[in-house]
Amino acid sequence: xxxxxxxxxxxxxxxxxxxxxxxxxxxxxxxxxxxxxxxxxxxxxxxxxxxxxxxxxxxxxxxxxxxxxxxxxxxxxxxxxxxxxxxxxxxxxxxxxxxxxxxxxxxxxxxxxxxxxxxxxxxxxxxxxxxxxxxxxxxxxxxxxxxxxxxxxxxxxxxxxxxxxxxxxxxxxxxxxxxxxxxxxxxxxxxxxxxxxxxxxxxxxxxxxxxxxxxxxxxxxxxxxxxxxxxxxxxxxxxxxxxxxxxxxxxxxxxxxxxxxxxxxxxxxxxxxxxxxxxxxxxxxxxxxxxxxxxxxxxxxxxx
Amino acid sequence: xxxxxxxxxxxxxxxxxxxxxxxxxxxxxxxxxxxxxxxxxxxxxxxxxxxxxxxxxxxxxxxxxxxxxxxxxxxxxxxxxxxxxxxxxxxxxxxxxxxxxxxxxxxxxxxxxxxxxxxxxxxxxxxxxxxxxxxxxxxxxxxxxxxxxxxxxxxxxxxxxxxxxxxxxxxxxxxxxxxxxxxxxxxxxxxxxxxxxxxxxxxxxxxxxxxxxxxxxxxxxxxxxxxxxxxxxxxxxxxxxxxxxxxxxxxxxxxx
Numbered sequence: 001x002x003x004x005x006x007x008x009x010x011x012x013x014x015x016x017x018x019x020x021x022x023x024x025x026x027x028x029x030x031x032x033x034x035x036x037x038x039x040x041x042x043x044x045x046x047x048x049x050x051x052x053x054x055x056x057x058x059x060x061x062x063x064x065x066x067x068x069x070x071x072x073x074x075x076x077x078x079x080x081x082x083x084x085x086x087x088x089x090x091x092x093x094x095x096x097x098x099x100x101x102x103x104x105x106x107x108x109x110x111x112x113x114x115x116x117x118x119x120x121x122x123x124x125x126x127x128x129x130x131x132x133x134x135x136x137x138x139x140x141x142x143x144x145x146x147x148x149x150x151x152x153x154x155x156x157x158x159x160x161x162x163x164x165x166x167x168x169x170x171x172x173x174x175x176x177x178x179x180x181x182x183x184x185x186x187x188x189x190x191x192x193x194x195x196x197x198x199x200x201x202x203x204x205x206x207x208x209x210x211x212x213x214x215x216x217x218x219x220x221x222x223x224x225x226x227x228x229x230x231x232x233x234x235x236x237x238x239x240x241x242x243x244x245x246x247x248x249x250x251x252x253x254x255x256x257x258x259x260x261x262x263x264x265x266x267x268x269x270x271x272x273x274x275x276x277x278x279x280x281x282x283x284x285x286x287x288x289x290x291x292x293x294x295x296x297x298x299x300x301x302x303x304x
Numbered sequence: 305x306x307x308x309x310x311x312x313x314x315x316x317x318x319x320x321x322x323x324x325x326x327x328x329x330x331x332x333x334x335x336x337x338x339x340x341x342x343x344x345x346x347x348x349x350x351x352x353x354x355x356x357x358x359x360x361x362x363x364x365x366x367x368x369x370x371x372x373x374x375x376x377x378x379x380x381x382x383x384x385x386x387x388x389x390x391x392x393x394x395x396x397x398x399x400x401x402x403x404x405x406x407x408x409x410x411x412x413x414x415x416x417x418x419x420x421x422x423x424x425x426x427x428x429x430x431x432x433x434x435x436x437x438x439x440x441x442x443x444x445x446x447x448x449x450x451x452x453x454x455x456x457x458x459x460x461x462x463x464x465x466x467x468x469x470x471x472x473x474x475x476x477x478x479x480x481x482x483x484x485x486x487x488x489x490x491x492x493x494x495x496x497x498x499x500x501x502x503x504x505x506x507x508x509x510x511x512x513x514x515x516x517x518x519x520x521x522x523x524x525x526x527x528x529x530x531x532x533x534x535x536x537x538x539x540x541x542x543x544x545x546x547x548x549x550x551x552x553x554x555x556x557x558x559x560x
Contacts, residue, residue: 048386166404169396172386172433176377179357181400227387227432 019252024139028248031141031205032262034149035214036240038156041233042198043219043240045160045191048171052216054192057110059199059211061087063117066133066208071126076133077148080200087113117208136207136259138248145204152201156194160233163190168229206259213263214240221270224277243269308335308370310456310487311356315365318355324363325351331505331514333456333487338478340498340517341491343507344530349491352507353458356489374454378461379441384434390444391429394420397451412451419447423477439470446477457481459490463497475500495526 019025046055065083069076087109094105121130132140141149160167170177170187177184195215202211218240222232247262254261309332317327326348333339343349354360355367357375374397382393394416395408402412420429423443433441442462449457459478463471482488490501498504499517506512506520506529513520513529 162405165396165399165407168388168392169399169404171383172388172393172396173377173382175381176375178359179354179375179377180396180404182404223387228389229387229392232387 015253016249019249025248025252027141027146028138028205028258029245030146031138031149032244032248033241034146034153035202035205036218036242036244037237038149038153038198039202039214040218040222040236040238040240041160042156042194043215043217044222044229044232044236045167045171045219046195046216047219047223049167049188049191051191051195052212053106055195055199055215056212057091057106058084058087058196059203059208060114061090061110062199062203063114063133063208064120065117066203067117067120067126067130070130070133071120075144076204077200080203081196083113083117084196084200114208132207133203134207134209135257136203136205136210138205138258138262141205149201149204152197156198159190159194163187164229167191206262210259210263213266214244217266217270218243221266221273224270224273239269240266309333310335310369310371311373311489312368312370313356313366316352316355316362316367317364318351318360318362318367320351320360322363326355326507326509327364328510329365329505329507330511331503333489335455335485335487336482337487337503338482338501339487339489340501340504341489341507342493342495342498342504342529343491344493346509347493347529348507348509350460353460353489353491356456356458369456371455372453373456373458374449374452376442376445376449376457376459376462378464379438379445380464382433382441382445386433388433389430390420390425390433390436390440390447391416393433393444394429394447394451397448400452416447416451419450420444422450423447424473437470438466439473442466442470442474443477446474446481450481455486457486457488459488461491461493463492463494493530495521 020029046052062080062083065079065081065086066076067079068083069079072079090109090113091106094100094109095102097105100108118134120126121133166177166182166187169180169182170184174184177187198215199211202214205211206214218236219232221239222236226232226235243265244262246268247265248258250256250265251258251261311331311333313329313331316329317324318329319325319327329348329352331339341349341352351360353375355362356369357373358369391413395412397419398408398412398416402408408416417426417429420426423446425440425443425447428436428440433444436444446457446459446462462474462478466474478488478490489505490497492498499521501517503515504517504520505514506525508529508531513525
């Protein structure tokens with residue numbers, strides 16, 4: 001038996017270790033690990049603050065900034081940041097037009113900006129490779145990208161740690177937060193700044209269209225599995241890193257696009273967690289219906 | 305226990321965007337006193353609480369709160385799908401004492417557990433807030449106010465949507481908190497509830513009346529407070545006042 005297990009485990013180990021022999025893949029693992037550390041925990045707050053649509057909009061809105069940066073040779077981070085400012089200003093101005101609703105204003109501005117970026121990126125005059133901004137190029141990250149991702153992950157971790165009580169209180173009951181000495185407006189602003197930073201980092205690795213996968217799916221998956229914020233934040237980071245690494249391995253062995261493979265892995269994890277929790281609920285519900293007399297039912301099921 | 309004034313309002317006017325939502329408010333609340341704040345929805349009850357809590361500046365008049373003040377909001381405003389335990393929610397009450405950026409210390413956790421025990425929820429500290437009953441959730445929010453070491457408690461419609469047994473427990477808790485020397489202000493639009501407290505403050509965008517319920521809750525005052533004609537009925541030998549129909553959709557209220 002051992003004769004069979006030993007070669008199998010050795011070949012599995014080789015399969016896991018092989019990609020790490022290449023420097024560009026090692027850098028990709030590091031970049032994705034940092035994005036997971038940053039995006040997973042932040043994603044929990046994005047999900048519970050209902051900011052997933054805002055995150056999607058911001059990611060698309062900064063696209064022209066990225067394209068202009070790539071065309072002119074300035075760092076993508078600077079172009080992306082400028083794109084974010086333009087998108088935020090555009091939404092703020094369009095939102096004030098009385099005949100346009102706030103939702104419609106966001107949709108109009110973001111679609112316009114994204115279309116503008118796509119027009120520039122897909123123009124025959126644009127240099128080859130610029131289309132990579134749409135889907136990312138995690139295998140082509142530079143040392144500067146890694147340093148920026150590490151700094152952003154550190155800033156996000158410290159900020160979330162410091163803001164945790166305020167975020168918790170405002171998300172729980174926005175109306176009574178001022179009576180606890182917390183301004184919901186400032187907490188929202190801080191969360192949006194962290195979200196913008198996370199988008200800038202994630203877009204570099206996964207591209208404009210797929211960045212949201214790492215910022216929303218791991219947090220949403222963790223929220224399905226645990227009922228307390230503390231463990232949820234850690235689980236979301238672990239899930240994001242697992243999905244990122246899983247996607248990279250899939251990309252390496254199946255010869256698929258890295259960004260798309262990572263995004264698919266986050267969706268697979270979410271679908272697995274959703275299916276698993278549905279099965280657990282169904283089994284519990286059946287046991288509850290057919291269970292022994294006196295079996296405990298949840299407090300909220302018995303109380304008004 | 306020596307009686308002392310904890311809250312004092314003189315000619316208070318308060319509102320939003322330069323427009324008064326409530327005016328002519330003159331009352332005081334003393335130690336050990338339970339005050340019902342009666343009024344329709346939009347009558348200024350929450351606005352008064354926000355002024356007492358320091359969230360709104362008076363537009364004119366004076367408001368003095370001579371001790372720490374804590375608000376107990378309606379549980380309907382809290383998210384039930386939120387991943388926090390009863391202890392987590394209670395610990396939010398320590399934020400005004402130490403700042404939002406500091407994580408709770410062991411001593412604060414101990415005082416939060418004591419507060420939960422004081423409201424009869426010992427053993428349920430780790431229960432998710434959304435899994436608790438309506439009455440238990442309201443008591444968690446009272447515990448959150450207690451860890452603030454507040455001697456003035458402002459309860460915003462605490463009996464709303466509560467069953468009789470839970471309401472009875474909460475009522476006893478309010479009596480006990482007042483008995484310990486706190487001033488407890490209870491906002492309600494239910495006249496019958498207002499009758500149970502020591503004094504009643506009737507509001508309808510201005511102060512209509514203030515005093516002991518037997519003296520204050522006349523048909524004339526109730527009509528002015530609820531902004532409509534009160535129908536008086538007889539039920540089992542007792543007088544029953546029926547509120548104007550447009551307030552009934554909010555639930556509760558209706559008897560006097």
